[in-house]
Amino acid sequence: MKILKQVAILFGLCWISLLIEKLLPITFPSSVIALVLLLILLLVRVVKVDHVREKSDFLLGNLPFFFIPATVGIIQYKETVLSNATAFLVVCVVSMIATFAATAWAVQLTMKLIDRRNRK
Amino acid sequence: MMMELTSSPLFGVTLTIAAYWIGMAIQKKVNKVICNGMLIAVVLVILTLTVLQIPYENYYQGGSLINLFLGPATACLAVSIYMKIDLLKKYWLPVVVGCSVGTVTSIGCVYGLCRLFGLDRELTMSLLPKSVTTPIAAAVAGGHGGIVSLAVAAVCFTGIIGNLCAPLMIRLFRVREPLAAGLGIGACSHAMGTAKALELGETEGAMSGLAIGLCGLLTSLLSLIFDLLP
Secondary structure, eight states, X not given: XXXXXXXXHHHHHHHHHHHHHHHSSSOOOHHHHHHXXXXXHHHTTSSOHHHHHXXXXXXXXXXXXXXXXXXXXXXXXXXXXXXXXXXXXXXXXXXXXXXXXXXXXXXXXXXXXXXXXXXX | XXXXXXXSHHHHHHHHHHHHHHHHHHHHHHOOTXXXXXXXXXXXXXXXXXXXXXXXXXXXXXXXXXXXXXXXXXXXXXXXXXXXXXXXXXTHHHXXXXXXXXXXXXXXXXXXXXXXXXXXXXXXXXXXXXXXXXXXXXXXXXXXXXXXXXXXXXHHHHHHHHHHHHHHHHHHTTOOOXXXXXXXXXXXXXXXXXXXXXXXXXXXXHHHXXXXXXXXXXXXXXXXXGGTOO
């Protein structure tokens, strides 16, 4: 029963998010709406971590598993992937390195500025 | 006969679990990022379907049942963000600045490169969220007209190279603060990078985990702009 309740909470939350997604004038994925809703409910303590713990451990612990069917779907796009393989590789590698450098430097700069202000 | 039997959802679900089981066993044994359990499972499923000439539509009967859990799994990321809320409160400024800069850089860089290669809108939208965690990337790509399976593949690939290159990048870019290294790894290569960040240190790991959630949220907000572009 405990697990069933947790399933009901999470699935219910996702269903409400689906409704919100339909009502919103912008394209915002319903699963991210559900994430924000759950975070708010946790922060205002309407939902406690214990209310969803087992189910969320199950889902997060096996997260890669739930993506297998979605990834297998790539066989429908075999031609597209093969003909653009070089572009995909370059996009992934270059943007990954740029993102790391930009983030790390931005954080170090911010910390340096905070440090300098604290010393004054 | 085979056609009828494989169109039962039971077939797809069983095949997926079996492939994941084998994939995870190999990952555990070899213990190398390249041997990612999920990727092995995907290859095993594709091989099975191709060799036995089972149409994707049949596999999808079971696959769609598993897809049903993607939404709730994404929502559960809220639990892992909530667990780190104290850390976020303590270092909110560097964390927010870092994740914002990271998200903008990632999206801008991917968009620019896609234009350079002349990729169409569908492919661009599939690659755009590739730095963030799989559930959010899949939702963002799907919601904005991208190909979900391509997005997931790009996310995995980025995660693997991010994990492999992290120590090298820290030295190359002379990153001295563990906080900066952790956030950088999380922003560029989500959970697969975080696995490496955890090996580097406790601060690196926690910060990397925090960046996953925040960059994911920021990416879904920022990608709204692309609905306005032609």
